[in-house]
Amino acid sequence: MLNFFQLIIIYAGIYALMAIGQNCITGNTGMLSLCHAGFFCIGSYATAIICKTFGLPFWFSLPVAALASGIVGFLIGVPTLRLKGDYLCIATLGLGEIIRNIATNVNPVGMMSVPRAQLFGYQFSSRNKFTFILLIWFFVLIAYILFRQLAHSRLGRAMVAVREDEVAAASNGINVTKYKIGAFTLGAAVGGTAGCFATAYTLTVQPSSFTFMVSVMVLCMVVLGGMGNLLGVILGAFIIEFISYFPQLVGLSSVIPAQASQIIYGLVLVVMMICRPQGILGRDKYRYGDPRSTFSKLRDAVKSRKGGEVKA
Amino acid sequence: MRILETQQVSKIFGGVVAVNKVDFNVEQGLVNGLIGPNGAGKTTLFNQITGMDVPTSGKIIFDGRDITGLPAWKISRYGIARTFQNIRLYCDLTVVENVMMGLHFKVGAEPFRGRFVQAVKSYFNARSENRELYEKALSWLEFFNLEGLKDEFARNLPYGNQRELEIARAMASGPKIIFLDEPAAGMNPAETEHLMGIINRIREHGVTVVLIEHDMKLVMNICDNITVLSFGQKIAEGTPEQIRTNPEVIEAYLGKEDD
Numbered sequence: 001m002l003n004f005f006q007l008i009i010i011y012a013g014i015y016a017l018m019a020i021g022q023n024c025i026t027g028n029t030g031m032l033s034l035c036h037a038g039f040f041c042i043g044s045y046a047t048a049i050i051c052k053t054f055g056l057p058f059w060f061s062l063p064v065a066a067l068a069s070g071i072v073g074f075l076i077g078v079p080t081l082r083l084k085g086d087y088l089c090i091a092t093l094g095l096g097e098i099i100r101n102i103a104t105n106v107n108p109v110g111m112m113s114v115p116r117a118q119l120f121g122y123q124f125s126s127r128n129k130f131t132f133i134l135l136i137w138f139f140v141l142i143a144y145i146l147f148r149q150l151a152h153s154r155l156g157r158a159m160v161a162v163r164e165d166e167v168a169a170a171s172n173g174i175n176v177t178k179y180k181i182g183a184f185t186l187g188a189a190v191g192g193t194a195g196c197f198a199t200a201y202t203l204t205v206q207p208s209s210f211t212f213m214v215s216v217m218v219l220c221m222v223v224l225g226g227m228g229n230l231l232g233v234i235l236g237a238f239i240i241e242f243i244s245y246f247p248q249l250v251g252l253s254s255v256i257p258a259q260a261s262q263i264i265y266g267l268v269l270v271v272m273m274i275c276r277p278q279g280i281l282g283r284d285k286y287r288y289g290d291p292r293s294t295f296s297k298l299r300d301a302v303k304s305r306k307g308g309e310v311k312a
Numbered sequence: 313m314r315i316l317e318t319q320q321v322s323k324i325f326g327g328v329v330a331v332n333k334v335d336f337n338v339e340q341g342l343v344n345g346l347i348g349p350n351g352a353g354k355t356t357l358f359n360q361i362t363g364m365d366v367p368t369s370g371k372i373i374f375d376g377r378d379i380t381g382l383p384a385w386k387i388s389r390y391g392i393a394r395t396f397q398n399i400r401l402y403c404d405l406t407v408v409e410n411v412m413m414g415l416h417f418k419v420g421a422e423p424f425r426g427r428f429v430q431a432v433k434s435y436f437n438a439r440s441e442n443r444e445l446y447e448k449a450l451s452w453l454e455f456f457n458l459e460g461l462k463d464e465f466a467r468n469l470p471y472g473n474q475r476e477l478e479i480a481r482a483m484a485s486g487p488k489i490i491f492l493d494e495p496a497a498g499m500n501p502a503e504t505e506h507l508m509g510i511i512n513r514i515r516e517h518g519v520t521v522v523l524i525e526h527d528m529k530l531v532m533n534i535c536d537n538i539t540v541l542s543f544g545q546k547i548a549e550g551t552p553e554q555i556r557t558n559p560e561v562i563e564a565y566l567g568k569e570d571d
Binding site: 165176 | 394396413438482
């Protein structure tokens with residue numbers, strides 16, 4: 001049972017990385033994209049090829065996976081990001097499928113027995129799940145810090161402007177196309193690193209696993225947790241992963257078919273849309289309008305409280 | 313001095329000639345009005361100048377520089393700000409954040425060169441940059457007497473304040489010239505009066521104003537120079553006095569008398 005919980009936490013970490021990437025594209029910049037499975041696929045294959053075919057260490061494959069899917073994201077982005085809303089959604093959906101089909105045709109059996117990741121002679125294996133949890137969540141933390149800073153910086157602010165109103169953003173001197181392509185490339189790169197960790201954990205790559213459902217699941221995580229809200233997105237990854245392993249978790253996997261989890265999270269989404277459309281933790285609340293640090297806000301609050309008591 | 317001129321600018325949508333060889337001149341430091349009946353091509357001309365659309369033919373010269381067909385973000389960095397006929401605010405952001413967006417390319421050194429290095433720097437100095445922008449945005453809100461509403465969401469503002477906020481956001485980018493597309497539409501007389509004060513203060517601030525407006529009282533009171541469009545063509549240009557008595561303008565607005 002503990003083993004199983006650990007498995008869910010590992011997968012939640014991998015998907016949290018994916019969701020952080022998707023959040024950069026959909027939550028911050030407002031582009032509805034459905035090809036994160038494609039970036040996941042590229043990252044996975046990049047790692048498998050580098051570790052197995054070239055025999056290079058895992059740590060080398062990490063930046064390469066990010067770079068490879070970042071470049072593909074950029075190349076996809078340049079022609080498609082002129083589209084808006086539903087059209088962009090359809091175009092990216094098609095591109096995700098193209099990536100999967102290329103993988104299926106070039107390498108139909110997938111890649112097996114990829115060498116394990118090592119750190120100072122220690123091997124990360126799926127038998128010792130706890131160290132793997134540390135590894136993956138360390139990188140989730142790094143991604144969280146980097147993207148949080150991004151959201152607070154001028155770049156994040158401009159991305160929000162693009163999301164809110166493209167025409168107004170352009171009239172404010174924001175190069176809309178550049179920011180859209182930039183956000184898409186970054187999101188793709190993070191999706192690639194998620195693929196990298198997935199390969200390091202399972203040590204296999206199956207082209208049939210990068211289906212459209214993966215993209216939908218990642219999008220669901222973002223919508224469920226709260227668009228643009230990084231903590232919400234990570235929470236969303238947890239919830240969706242928990243739901244998808246629910247039948248095994250309660251020991252009814254022989255009774256409940258695997259497809260049932262899809263029904264459950266469809267249901268969860270419908271209920272969410274009715275009861276709390278802004279997501280569990282709500283939409284992003286980067287109040288650029290209040291530049292004080294959290295500490296000084298707290299201090300001011302305490303001060304005003306003390307002042308009030310003295311007067312009373 | 314002419315700060316902006318369009319030379320024979322035309323825009324054709326399919327079979328419709330929306331703007332037909334218009335020479336529109338804007339004098340620096342003045343309030344320039346652009347009037348005409350509905351569908352005369354005023355907003356289309358605005359869109360050509362501010363880069364929202366590319367003219368079919370003709371040239372647009374701003375400050376001695378040919379800006380024909382440049383993208384909107386570039387034109388706005390050269391110093392042309394605008395507001396929109398249907399208000400376009402960042403509705404889910406607060407008032408002060410809206411103005412901060414207007415300051416986007418005002419932080420750091422230059423609007424064009426070294427932007428990437430700038431962006432990387434701003435990534436690491438996000439907090440201090442935010443503070444700098446916040447102070448600047450507040451001073452612009454004070455200029456428009458909106459500082460009391462700074463933490464309000466833009467979508468919750470009353471209509472008149474939304475118009476003002478849009479002007480404040482445009483002014484924050486430090487333009488040489490500001491285009492106002494029907495700023496008084498839907499305003500009551502008191503609000504229009506207030507708007508007149510704002511436009512006067514913008515002029516005193518040294519910014520050239522170009523105004524599309526249907527409210528004749530506002531236009532005649534505030535404009536130094538008026539251009540009249542009708543069916544895509546310029547039919548008159550001159551001071552409010554000249555325009556008021558121009559028979560062609562009267563005909564365009566009221567129709568021709570039957571013989």
